[in-house]
Amino acid sequence: MNLESAVSRTVNMREQEIARRKAHRRRFKEKLIERFFFLNGLTAILVLGGIFALLFIKSYPAFKELGVFQFFLGAVWNPTSYSVPKYGILSLIVSSLMVTLGALAIAVPLGIGCAAFISEMASKRFKEILKPAIELLAAIPSVVVGFLGIVLVNPIISKLFGISHGLNALNGSILLAIMSLPTIVSLSEDALRAVPLTYKEASLALGANRWQTLVRVSIPSALSGITASIMLGMGRAIGETMTVLMATGNAPGLTFNFLEAIQTMTATIAIELGEVPYNTTHYYSLFVIGFVLFVMTFVVNLISDLILQKYQEVER
Amino acid sequence: MSKKLTERLGLGLLAFSAVLVLLFLGVILFDIFSKGIAVISWEFLSQPPHQGMTEGGIFPAILGTFLVSIITVIFAVPLGMFAAIYLHEYARPGNTTRMIRLAIRNLSGVPSIVYGLFGVVLFVQMMHLGTSILSAGLTLGLLTLPWTITACEEALKTVPKAYREGALALGATKWYAIRTNVLPYAIPGMLTGVILGLARAAGETAPILFTGAAFFLPHLPKSIFDQFMALPYHLYILSTQHHAIDKVRPIAYGTALVLLGLILLLSFTAIWVRYHYRQRLKG
Numbered sequence: 001m002n003l004e005s006a007v008s009r010t011v012n013m014r015e016q017e018i019a020r021r022k023a024h025r026r027r028f029k030e031k032l033i034e035r036f037f038f039l040n041g042l043t044a045i046l047v048l049g050g051i052f053a054l055l056f057i058k059s060y061p062a063f064k065e066l067g068v069f070q071f072f073l074g075a076v077w078n079p080t081s082y083s084v085p086k087y088g089i090l091s092l093i094v095s096s097l098m099v100t101l102g103a104l105a106i107a108v109p110l111g112i113g114c115a116a117f118i119s120e121m122a123s124k125r126f127k128e129i130l131k132p133a134i135e136l137l138a139a140i141p142s143v144v145v146g147f148l149g150i151v152l153v154n155p156i157i158s159k160l161f162g163i164s165h166g167l168n169a170l171n172g173s174i175l176l177a178i179m180s181l182p183t184i185v186s187l188s189e190d191a192l193r194a195v196p197l198t199y200k201e202a203s204l205a206l207g208a209n210r211w212q213t214l215v216r217v218s219i220p221s222a223l224s225g226i227t228a229s230i231m232l233g234m235g236r237a238i239g240e241t242m243t244v245l246m247a248t249g250n251a252p253g254l255t256f257n258f259l260e261a262i263q264t265m266t267a268t269i270a271i272e273l274g275e276v277p278y279n280t281t282h283y284y285s286l287f288v289i290g291f292v293l294f295v296m297t298f299v300v301n302l303i304s305d306l307i308l309q310k311y312q313e314v315e316r
Numbered sequence: 317m318s319k320k321l322t323e324r325l326g327l328g329l330l331a332f333s334a335v336l337v338l339l340f341l342g343v344i345l346f347d348i349f350s351k352g353i354a355v356i357s358w359e360f361l362s363q364p365p366h367q368g369m370t371e372g373g374i375f376p377a378i379l380g381t382f383l384v385s386i387i388t389v390i391f392a393v394p395l396g397m398f399a400a401i402y403l404h405e406y407a408r409p410g411n412t413t414r415m416i417r418l419a420i421r422n423l424s425g426v427p428s429i430v431y432g433l434f435g436v437v438l439f440v441q442m443m444h445l446g447t448s449i450l451s452a453g454l455t456l457g458l459l460t461l462p463w464t465i466t467a468c469e470e471a472l473k474t475v476p477k478a479y480r481e482g483a484l485a486l487g488a489t490k491w492y493a494i495r496t497n498v499l500p501y502a503i504p505g506m507l508t509g510v511i512l513g514l515a516r517a518a519g520e521t522a523p524i525l526f527t528g529a530a531f532f533l534p535h536l537p538k539s540i541f542d543q544f545m546a547l548p549y550h551l552y553i554l555s556t557q558h559h560a561i562d563k564v565r566p567i568a569y570g571t572a573l574v575l576l577g578l579i580l581l582l583s584f585t586a587i588w589v590r591y592h593y594r595q596r597l598k599g
Contacts (some may be wrong), residue, residue: 242521
């Protein structure tokens, strides 16, 4: 009797041990799987850090050889000159900012107007046409937009202003405006739609008309979201390559005239990286441009991100 | 009276801006379709360029874009999917998770030409993959990574919490619950996002400029270590770099139409998948 119970107890303990081990193994496997997914999750940080690190490493030799001042204060970009190569990227930065601001001057009023139309006025039917249309506009590749800049916008500008050709900053601004419109419209519309209905109703009940309600109540309440959308559109415009490469004429030089040909930072990289030998000063200085571009878009995106984050907190 | 007038004027302005946006799209599509359709033929789609690209077709460019897209998908989809599974199913709120999300949002704002620079250094130079289909595909894969992660996470969000809890309550492990009760319902949504990302990647030019795209190649690529011709790069060359730009303008329009058509086709496929999947979930 005693023996039997002792045997069954041992068997029981053995079974328990096996079950425990099994559970342990299963937990271990689960941990391993979680680890695996975690490592995949880390790639985003790794890639972003990698881009920053490689751009810095590759631009460092140029900084070291030429000094920071030559890059940011020099207005002349002429790295292939036989006598004295010049590596000033000031004109390139100014050109990039110029087309970007020009684009925003067109896209911001148009984008907010379109967003306000969708959220406040459009019938359901019209909304169903407009929203996919804007998505479609976002899907058009930049190289196709640049091509249209050459074949469509170029002759119009040259005729309108009586100049020999229309490949200039104005052309680039118009194209970039079209490219940043989808971002501005869809995010501004989200922001306007998030404004509580009670705000609008209160305004209307006090006798304000729809226009006054929009301008004095809805848009101010949605301002942070709208600002974020503009910043994102701006980030997209600064970093856009193919459209400006094809439509702005590519003549490096410091100018503030929208009717002159310019050369942006992105276009400079696109034109010259394919032609320079690896690991020369010229090559490294192209990475300086890339590094500056990366930092600029990073800051712009970070600001829009912070605004959006804050605005979501307020909403809750 | 004047208040009424400003209201009318203001609201009219809103309507005008919406119409203007539609007009932009209309003009773009009309111009490409009306001028591109004339050169589209079976020959144009199936033949290589002849006579210094002034005659013949664009088959090598179509093939090149197709091959690069395959590399992009093979590289970016598993990585993006796994990262999304981590973020949505495993990650606990905290600094690491916040950093990952911040990195993803910032990656989607990095200019495509910067990805090109990164690709040149990492894939072409450091990993010695050369200017090739592989290098270009990997570069585009990195570019699409943030979109893929976001799209896959959105798809995971649509799966009701009860599906997970049901499996866990019956004693399933976490991974078993995800594998059998979450992923099958999320995959069509992920597919939609992946196709849309691919459509955007296929039209990108800047990242492939220095990582493998070639001006003109007399032969089709034999392996993934060869250079390739691509539709967007071909369009760029035909419209800016060619010695007889006016002569090849019709071919440029045809190339633009094929590229646009390919992207629209992919986008509509994605929308169809989404629609089909929603119908099935309802039924």
